[in-house]
Amino acid sequence: MNKRTYQIISAVLLVGICALVFFTFQNYSKYQTNKDNYTEAKKSFDTGNKEYLAAKNIFEKAEKDYNDTKDKYAELKTKAESEAKKVDTSLQKYLDNGTNTNDLLATMSDKLSSMEALEGTVFRKPENGTGNKPILAHTTPTIEQAKEEWPDFWEEGSEISKIINRGNITPDEAILERVKDLIATGRPYKDNEWPEEYTSPDGVRGITIGTPSYDSDLGTNFSGDNSGGKYAAAKDNKVSEKHSATSNEPPSKEEAYIAVKKYDGNDPDIVYNDVETGKDSKGAYRKIKASSKSAQAQGGSGSLGFVKVYSDGTVVETTATD
Incomplete structure (x- = not known):
């Protein structure tokens, strides 16, 4: 190989090596750039994936809570419907019982009107609504019978006897007489026996x-x-x-006060003072002075005037000198 050929071959190799180096460096630069892009992309992907997983967890928890709530709602709805049915059933039962009771009362009333009591007794409805059967009560009971068969009349007779016998214990025999009069007349004393x-x-x-x-x-x-x-x-x-x-005797002070208070409409602001007793053409009277407590409290005399109260309860307005 001559020198010229060698130089050519060397030049070609050098150019090839330079080209190889250039292309290698260029490819390496692209590789490095792609590697950096990949690393950045992977980082972005990992971050996005993490956020996705977090969002997924939140969604799954919300979905679970929703399903739990839906199940509880369904359970409560079932219980509510069950209770509503029970209430409807109870109400209907109550209404049915009420209807049956009304029918029973009507039947009892018819039976009661058709029944005849033994001599000396009467049928009467139970007191205080207790029981359904009519009570066979004696019209002239003994003390024990009166207490058992006529308890309301016994209590009524006892109260009247307490008034008549102020401070004294009334014997049962006396109360029994009041009960008998109540049975006979509806009042604790017969007419002309008060x-x-x-x-x-x-x-x-x-x-x-x-x-x-x-x-x-x-x-x-x-x-x-x-x-x-x-x-x-x-x-x-x-x-x-x-x-x-x-008629020629004036009323007592208490009787006069009762009459004049009624005359004045039981006004709580009015107070009364007994002035004197006397007689005129209408009969015996007691003179009463009326005064206003509120007017007296403001420093005034409060005098409202005078009235005469007669023995029969009549009230007549008068003056201080009449």
């Missing part, structure tokens, strides 16, 4: 028949001022006799 007088609560004076105090205590209306009394229909001829005997 007590003429009993002792006042303070034990100082007597309360007489025909006075407002008597009617207020016993529920009668002998004075004509207690039409709403329980025994307002009661009558007693002692009232007219007592009125004739006492």
Whole structure:
């Protein structure tokens, strides 16, 4: 090989080596760039994947909570529907029982009206709504029978007896008489058999028949001022006799106060003072002065005027000098 050929071959090899080096360096640069891009892409992927997994966990937990809630709701709905059915059943049962009870009461009423009691007894409905069977009660009971068969009348007779016998124990025999009168007339005393007088609560004076105090205590209306009394229909001829005997006597202070308070509508602001007793063309009277507590509290006299209260309970306005 001559020198020229060698030089050519060497030049070709050198150019080849340079080209190889250039292409190798170029490919290495691309590789490095691709490697960096891959590393960055992988990092981004890992970050995204981590966020995805976190979001997935949140979604899965939310889905589980939703399913749990849905199951609990379904369970509660089932219980609610079951309870509603029970309530409907109970209500219907209650309504059915009510209907049956009404039917039973009507049947009992028909049977009761068709039944005949033995002589000296009556059929009556149970007191306080207890029981369904009518009670066979004696019309002239013994003490034991009265307490058992007529407990309300026994209590009523006892209360009346306490008023008549202030502070004293009433024997059962006396209460029994009140029960018998209640059975017979619906009142604790028969007409014309009411007590003429009993002792006042303070034990100082007597309360007489025909006075407002008597009617207020016993529920009668002998004075004509207690039409709403329980025994307002009661009558007693002692009232007219007592009125004739006492028409010339003024009413007691208590009786006068009761009459004038009623006249003034039981005004709590009014106070009364007993002034005097006297007689005029209308009969005996007691003069009462009325005063206003609120007016007196403001420094005034508070005087509202004077009235005369007569023995029959009549109230007439008057003056201080009349």
